Amino acid sequence: MWFDLVLVCLTLGIILYLWLTWHHDYWKKCGVRYLEPSLFFGNLKDVILLKNNIGVIYDKIYWSKPEEPAVGIFNLRQPQLVIRSFELMKQVLVKDFNSFHDNVFYVDKDDDPILGNSPFVTRGESWKTSRAIHTPAMTTVKLKVMVPLMKDVCKDMIDYVMKNLDKTLDGKYFCGQFTTDVVASCVYGVTSNSFKDPNAAFRQMSKKVFAPTLRTNLAFMLSLFAPSIAKIIFVPNDVSEFFKQLIKQTYEYRIKNGVTRNDFLQQLINENEKRDKPVYTDDEIVAFTMTFFFDGYETTSILIIYILYELALRKDIQTRLREEIQSSFKNLDDLEYDSLHNLPYLDAVISGEYQ
Known part of the structure; x- marks a missing residue:
């Protein structure tokens, strides 16, 4: 009996091992240089075990084969290709893009209708549709009409700084206040008053969305490494409900009172109103506007704080930039808008920080 049990366990162990390592010679067969994967985790063990940031790991992978145009790796059992060659990048992103528009990061629309409709996570035709909605919002004409909205936020920011000259300000929090108000105005057409009210609802919602928690970290990991079993809502219910009500109230107010505004929400309203049947559902409108919120709030505030930090360290750069402005x-x-493009040193500072 014990022999039979050991034999069964040994057989199952061999089957499991073969299943886990079945694709490990994939890149070898393709003639692509690759990194040897570990059992269970592939080449992303430290990411899965939360020992390191995914960006750091991919940076190490990128530089592991500096002479190669691409490096083969494994995400668990799935082969992935990290492209290094600029020519290959152009081929993937331009020439053969129709074959490469899927997304490794996936959220099911049925599980999370808000994030699931975002172009950051949609795939195939859904991605093309959502991208076609967002691209026109970033044209020169659209950005020009949003500059006055941004300038109003800048005035609030200046007043805030002048009232707090004798205090130490938290740089990250300060930049978050600025980007929150800009996004609220340019996307939703509302005044969020982050500089005037630290407990402003819009500010609290923005902080809640990006607050790292065990739950959101787990959701991200599952959607990245095991999307088929990732049935987790990323956006907290109270946050999604807040934005749904915000969109509904703003939408109804503008239609009822004939109010128009130069923001992204107005573009979606115009598309719905000029057709007999609405083009976008309520969930899609919330998702599309929140995409700008995701992209404009956290990423921009991080960039600004890094620029301010560098300017504080390098007085020579700070002085030269101030003189140009x-x-x-x-x-x-x-x-x-046009005059901002005539500031080459400002452009150099921002571009340098991006790198």
């Missing part, structure tokens, strides 16, 4: 504008009212 002061020579171009007497005050905030003089600032326009």
